[in-house]
Amino acid sequence: MTKQPQEIALLAESGKLLAEVFGYLDRLDLIGMSTMQVNDMVDSFIVDTLNARPASKGQYGFAYALNSSRNNVVCHGVPSASELLQSGDIVNFDITLEKNGYIADSSKTYLVGEVSPLAKRLVQVTYEAMWKGIKAVRPGARLGDVGHAIERHARSNGYSVVREYCGHGIGREMHEPPQVLHWGKPRTGLVLREGMVFTIEPMINQGRESVRTEEDGWTVVTRDGQLSAQFEHTVAVTRNGVRVLTLRAGEQVPN
Numbered sequence: 001m002t003k004q005p006q007e008i009a010l011l012a013e014s015g016k017l018l019a020e021v022f023g024y025l026d027r028l029d030l031i032g033m034s035t036m037q038v039n040d041m042v043d044s045f046i047v048d049t050l051n052a053r054p055a056s057k058g059q060y061g062f063a064y065a066l067n068s069s070r071n072n073v074v075c076h077g078v079p080s081a082s083e084l085l086q087s088g089d090i091v092n093f094d095i096t097l098e099k100n101g102y103i104a105d106s107s108k109t110y111l112v113g114e115v116s117p118l119a120k121r122l123v124q125v126t127y128e129a130m131w132k133g134i135k136a137v138r139p140g141a142r143l144g145d146v147g148h149a150i151e152r153h154a155r156s157n158g159y160s161v162v163r164e165y166c167g168h169g170i171g172r173e174m175h176e177p178p179q180v181l182h183w184g185k186p187r188t189g190l191v192l193r194e195g196m197v198f199t200i201e202p203m204i205n206q207g208r209e210s211v212r213t214e215e216d217g218w219t220v221v222t223r224d225g226q227l228s229a230q231f232e233h234t235v236a237v238t239r240n241g242v243r244v245l246t247l248r249a250g251e252q253v254p255n
Helices: 005-026 035-049 117-135 143-156
Strands: 066-070 073-075 090-099 102-111 167-169 176-180 197-200 203-205 211-213 220-222 228-230 233-237 242-244
Touching: 005 035, 005 090, 005 102, 005 233, 005 242, 035 066, 035 090, 073 090, 073 203, 073 228, 090 117, 090 228, 102 117, 102 228, 102 233, 117 143, 117 197, 117 203, 117 228, 117 233, 117 242, 143 176, 176 197
Parallel strands: none
Antiparallel strands: 066 073, 066 090, 073 220, 090 102, 167 176, 167 197, 197 233, 203 228, 211 220, 233 242
């Protein structure tokens, strides 16, 4: 379950490239673009510019370079040529990248054009909740500490945490042990050790936590139709704390 230093170095290389993908997305004017256009541009950027591989493409039968989850879509949204992004939308792009056999995984929720204050607040609190979880990572801590930190922040702001989906170990495979729940009790669960690498990716709902999967077998939406947001980073447990392997330009680990 733990990785050797040379493996973490390769994962960090993949993570650095994946951060460049989000830098590329940051420069796009998403208004009026279809989610399939975004997918195709990201696919080309990963393959042609970064000389890497979109790791989700072909995984579990999924055909695309990213998941695009808009507004009330919680996760696993499928890119579509007919789904046009409009001012006021929020949309999460979840992307995995493989380089030299090692995979990094990250996601970001974007504000498209002029977004309502309520939507902005959900996205901000979700971002903060992810960092609360990341800051709980250190040798000797437990996974329950990570989940509790996320859930406490979300609930204290009036939101709910999706329980059906979680973070995961990552390395040569996209999904490895352990499962990283975004809720939990302090001082419970797996003890963290130096060299563990996993994702932290809370999905936070504006309304109730319950979700359902649509008929395509992929797209997960909120049952009450309210908004959902998500952020994700791949992290490694270090000797003294945590290293964010997918840290993006302009991001800093909060104090």
